[in-house]
Structures are given as structure tokens and as C-alpha cells.
Amino acid sequence: MTLPILECSDLTKTFPGPTRLFKRNPHVTAVDRISLQVMPGETLAIVGESGSGKSTLGRLLLRLLAPSQGQVFYQGEEITKASGARLNQLRRELQIIFQDPFASLNPRMTVEHIVGEPLWLHESLSGSQRQEKVAELLQTVGLPAVWARRYPHEFSGGQRQRIGIARALASGPKLLLGDEPVSALDVSVQAQVVNLLESLKQQFGLTMIVVAHGLGVIRHMSDRVAVMYLGQIVELATVEEIFDAPLHPYTQALIASAPRLQPGAARQIPVLQGDLPNPAAPPKGCRFHTRCPYVSDECRVLEPIQQVIAGGRQVACHRWQEINRDRSVITVTPPSDAFLRRRALFDRAVKHRALTSLGEITP
Numbered sequence: 001m002t003l004p005i006l007e008c009s010d011l012t013k014t015f016p017g018p019t020r021l022f023k024r025n026p027h028v029t030a031v032d033r034i035s036l037q038v039m040p041g042e043t044l045a046i047v048g049e050s051g052s053g054k055s056t057l058g059r060l061l062l063r064l065l066a067p068s069q070g071q072v073f074y075q076g077e078e079i080t081k082a083s084g085a086r087l088n089q090l091r092r093e094l095q096i097i098f099q100d101p102f103a104s105l106n107p108r109m110t111v112e113h114i115v116g117e118p119l120w121l122h123e124s125l126s127g128s129q130r131q132e133k134v135a136e137l138l139q140t141v142g143l144p145a146v147w148a149r150r151y152p153h154e155f156s157g158g159q160r161q162r163i164g165i166a167r168a169l170a171s172g173p174k175l176l177l178g179d180e181p182v183s184a185l186d187v188s189v190q191a192q193v194v195n196l197l198e199s200l201k202q203q204f205g206l207t208m209i210v211v212a213h214g215l216g217v218i219r220h221m222s223d224r225v226a227v228m229y230l231g232q233i234v235e236l237a238t239v240e241e242i243f244d245a246p247l248h249p250y251t252q253a254l255i256a257s258a259p260r261l262q263p264g265a266a267r268q269i270p271v272l273q274g275d276l277p278n279p280a281a282p283p284k285g286c287r288f289h290t291r292c293p294y295v296s297d298e299c300r301v302l303e304p305i306q307q308v309i310a311g312g313r314q315v316a317c318h319r320w321q322e323i324n325r326d327r328s329v330i331t332v333t334p335p336s337d338a339f340l341r342r343r344a345l346f347d348r349a350v351k352h353r354a355l356t357s358l359g360e361i362t363p
Ligand SMILES: Nc1ncnc2c1ncn2[C@@H]1O[C@H](COP(=O)(O)OP(=O)(O)O)[C@@H](O)[C@H]1O
Pocket: 015, 016, 017, 028, 029, 030, 048, 049, 050, 051, 052, 053, 054, 055, 056, 057, 279
């Protein structure tokens, strides 16, 4: 059986919230008890609105951030508390490409220094060997080798992103995480960079994680998609399943909000209403309940569990079966004992209390 290249369990990250005069400082749980696996050679997309915790999850997986709780495994080895030489080694193997290619490149360094820095840090190469390697890397990302002596401001957005990619490749990574790698680029350039990433993935046998707030890009470059909402994964499935038969109302709303993806398709599902709630005070029960067209009393008090259904796809919604009744999905694995206990508590409470006081139940 193939081992996941990267895996996390119960991963949580809490940040101190913004300080306000005379007010308590509420914490933001940017990533809340997430478990997932990334398989070697796949491209996993992480999508969701801005503020849903995608970048934080990405940084936790790459150990650029330390989690508040939970574990991260790389090729079966726990790396949650890795430090020193081991962490340096991990930095080489797990690389990141940032959204804003201009902000992520040091304006005072030449391209040769920017791209060659990881080689200098991690490998004992002579000056000329490093120059050769930088030239090779520039050619790999479609830039002329002679541009090595130029500075970042001399390049367009797409070219700068190529330089960022060359730098990420310099240390011979096994996994590349692109955090909104093309969202700062012109639409015409986006496709070129996506194609480049695709071909590099094949050429170097990379695994990729792509973080994006829009669905357009990920449709063309991912195998599986994790949909995030307020720090949690609400649906995880193959890219075809997500686009052709999304099960979670949030995923359905995201897809319906992107009409270009379904030209001519009838819009049956209400598009996403309202803003993302305050992450420092997320709604009780199902976090999506304040915006969900299918909300029921149960949703307001009981947090849905992540159900694993046919083919390993996952969905966290109490009512996904009713909502998708007319679709030919799916056998359900039985819920866990913990969930059954929570549900029994909920059922008892419904019996004995007025629904208005149910907010006190801890799911
Ligand atoms: N370093 C930080 N300090 C405090 N809050 C943070 C920090 N990084 C992220 N957050 C908060 O965590 C939440 C998720 O942020 P982020 O992971 O950047 O989301 P996304 O990438 O989906 O836009 C947001 O509410 C954000 O304000």
C-alpha cells in the first residue's frame, strides 16, 4: 500500500486575535482539528474564501509554522517537533511558492543570488558550478540563462513567478506548495504558469499542494480538492466529484458562484450569501449554518462530523443525503461512537428543553 507523503492528524493552529482597548483578546482558530493525507505524485487543492485558513494549513503541513495541537507526518515520520538539521532538511524537500512574486523576491539581490541561495545554503558548490546550476534552473522554468544578472524589478509578474519557482526547485524538493501561485498574475499569464507547474510536476516527479480561493485554476491542475470553511474541511473529494457532484452546500454554492465553469447550466442552488463570519467567534454547531439554505435546528447546535463515503470522499454536513437525494451516491460508513454520543445528547436535549436554550449544548 502506498504511504502518504504528507499527513496530518487533528491539526490545530490558534493565533492571538487583534488587540482592542479594554477588551479581551479573542483567539482565532485558523485551523481547527484537520486530518488529511497527501499521496505521492498527486496534486491536492485547498480551496475556500479568503480567511478560511488555507495558508495557515499549508504552512503547518510544511512545518513553516508549529501547530498548537495535532501532528504532521512526512513519509511516515512524525515531524511535528522537528528542529535543527532535520528541519533544515525538511525545508529543502518541502518547498513553497508564494502568491505575490514581487514581495517574495529580495529586490536587492540578482536573480543569480535569489535562485542560487538555496544551493549556497545547502550544497557545497563552487562559484562556477552554482552559476551553471542557476542557468539550468532558469532554462527549466523558461527564462534565458543570461537573465541571471538582472534584478527582480526588471521582470513582469509572470517572469518573477518563474524566478520564484526556479528558486523553489533549486534544493531538489519532493513536494511543492503553491499558495495562490497565479492569483496575482494577469489572466493571460496564469495559464502559462499553470502549464509550467504541470510540466515540472511530471519532469521532477513532484507532489503538489495548491492553495486557491477560486475554483477556475484548480480544476485544471488538481487530482483532489479539500474545501475549507472557517478553519475546517467541509468536503474532500476528487476534482471530478467536486465539480460534477458537489455534496456540501458550501461547495455547491462556491461552484454555483462561478458561472463560467458551467456555461448554460441552470442555476438551481442559491449562490453564496453574506460574508465569512468572524473567525474569532465562529457560529456554533455547523459553522456554515448562518449562510446555508438548508439549515435546520440541528445544524445550529450540533457540529457535523466528517463522514467518509464511497471512494473515500468526505463530507461534513448533517443533511448531505437529503440535499443530494436525487444523486446516485453512495454508501455511508457508520458514524463513530463519539458522534453517536453527541447525537444522543442532542436528541435528549430536544426532548426535554425548548429549542431556544439548546445553544448551551457542547457538541
Ligand atoms: N500570523 C497570524 N496572526 C494572527 N492571525 C492570523 C495569522 N495568520 C492568519 N491569521 C488569521 O487566521 C485566519 C486564517 O488566515 P489564513 O490562513 O491566511 O486564511 P486564507 O489563506 O484562507 O485566506 C484569518 O482570520 C487570519 O486573520
